[in-house]
Amino acid sequence: MPTKQSTRIPVVCALGRFPEFVDWLRQRIDADRYFSRRVEATIVTDKQERDAALPTAEVYTTFRFSPDQFRLCKNLKWLHLGMAGADSALFPAFKRSRVMLTSSVGLHDDTVPNAAMGFLLSFATGLHQGYAQKNAGEWNRKEIVLNRRQLAGQRLVVIGTGRIGQRIGRLARSHGMEVWGVRRSRSLQRLPGFDKIVPTRSLRKALETADFVVLAVPGIPATRDLIGAKELRAMKSTAYLINIARGSVVNEKALITAVTRGHIAGAGLDVFAQEPLPTNHPFYRLPNVAMTPHTSGDTVDYSFRAVEMFLKNLRRYCQGKELFNVVDKKRGY
Numbered sequence: 001m002p003t004k005q006s007t008r009i010p011v012v013c014a015l016g017r018f019p020e021f022v023d024w025l026r027q028r029i030d031a032d033r034y035f036s037r038r039v040e041a042t043i044v045t046d047k048q049e050r051d052a053a054l055p056t057a058e059v060y061t062t063f064r065f066s067p068d069q070f071r072l073c074k075n076l077k078w079l080h081l082g083m084a085g086a087d088s089a090l091f092p093a094f095k096r097s098r099v100m101l102t103s104s105v106g107l108h109d110d111t112v113p114n115a116a117m118g119f120l121l122s123f124a125t126g127l128h129q130g131y132a133q134k135n136a137g138e139w140n141r142k143e144i145v146l147n148r149r150q151l152a153g154q155r156l157v158v159i160g161t162g163r164i165g166q167r168i169g170r171l172a173r174s175h176g177m178e179v180w181g182v183r184r185s186r187s188l189q190r191l192p193g194f195d196k197i198v199p200t201r202s203l204r205k206a207l208e209t210a211d212f213v214v215l216a217v218p219g220i221p222a223t224r225d226l227i228g229a230k231e232l233r234a235m236k237s238t239a240y241l242i243n244i245a246r247g248s249v250v251n252e253k254a255l256i257t258a259v260t261r262g263h264i265a266g267a268g269l270d271v272f273a274q275e276p277l278p279t280n281h282p283f284y285r286l287p288n289v290a291m292t293p294h295t296s297g298d299t300v301d302y303s304f305r306a307v308e309m310f311l312k313n314l315r316r317y318c319q320g321k322e323l324f325n326v327v328d329k330k331r332g333y
């Protein structure tokens with residue numbers, strides 16, 4: 001429950017550092033009569049400002065949370081993350097606490113599926129090879145044509161049938177693909193975007209039949225190394241793996257072996273076990289690995305959109321209403 005209406009709620013926002021954003025947010029809050037009366041907003045732009053503000057914060061919003069930040073919080077009742085994945089906050093002390101946790105699930109329903117489809121279309125059309133040839137000043141039709149394929153009739157297996165997975169399914173079906181979804185819960189009822197839903201225990205069977213596999217699950221202990229050597233060996237040698245979820249979901253050592261030895265055709269990766277990916281990492285040198293530096297969910301206006309979502313929930317918090325996007329700390333998403 002929020003602090004009584006007579007005192008203003010100390011809110012700390014660390015969702016953006018660039019001056020245009022800070023000015024915009026300051027004006028956005030001051031111009032809103034509702035917030036200007038109820039909220040004492042501190043917009044922090046560096047670690048020093050943040051650490052000074054955290055002890056009194058009742059509400060805190062940031063992209064990534066950590067045990068160090070939590071140790072400073074003496075008054076925290078609600079943490080809102082500007083990301084969809086809540087993994088950075090799921091450490092034991094925070095999970096045990098009574099602090100409410102919300103995430104920005106829903107903010108990526110357009111961008112992340114488009115990024116996943118970008119990888120998929122690139123592999124089907126040879127676009128990534130075209131870029132490499134252009135950079136090298138080469139003209140090699142054969143290299144590209146031998147990898148090109150029609151999407152109609154190909155099977156996509158999406159692991160994780162949440163908001164992002166469903167949207168990927170819808171986009172893939174619009175290309176004539178057959179889409180299977182793999183989900184954790186027992187309910188296997190039809191979901192929009194999927195021709196068939198299978199449970200996680202049938203993952204290996206689903207992988208055997210896939211032409212493309214997209215990972216869209218949260219990075220939680222239950223999904224750590226969900227795709228390891230056995231799963232990669234189960235896939236067709238012509239199949240591609242696309243990971244827009246979290247690096248922890250794939251065993252990277254096993255993936256390097258699989259793409260190097262041709263157990264699978266290639267991989268599209270936006271997320272990695274270690275970020276930034278060290279410059280000497282083998283992924284940089286593998287021609288059948290396409291990569292983006294964890295940008296799938298981002299856009300030029302991301303901080304603004306993240307704040308608008310937070311403010312919607314902040315209004316509900318001030319009104320004592322139930323928050324949306326509440327994370328089940330035990331389940332992890």
Ligand SMILES: NC(=O)c1ccc[n+]([C@@H]2O[C@H](COP(=O)([O-])OP(=O)(O)OC[C@H]3O[C@@H](n4cnc5c(N)ncnc54)[C@H](OP(=O)(O)O)[C@@H]3O)[C@@H](O)[C@H]2O)c1
Pocket residue numbers: 084085086105106108112159160161162163164165182183184185186200216217218219222223244245246270271294295296297298333
């Ligand atoms: N690359 C990026 O920039 C970026 C941006 C946004 C999100 N993401 C990642 O994408 C994830 C999904 O986002 P979302 O918005 O779609 O979340 P969501 O709506 O909460 O969906 C999560 C889905 O994962 C499924 N799941 C959980 N554990 C599973 C398991 N062990 N096996 C199979 N399925 C499992 C859930 O199954 P049930 O339905 O059965 O519970 C649910 O369908 C996020 O958690 C985040 O890690 C990445």
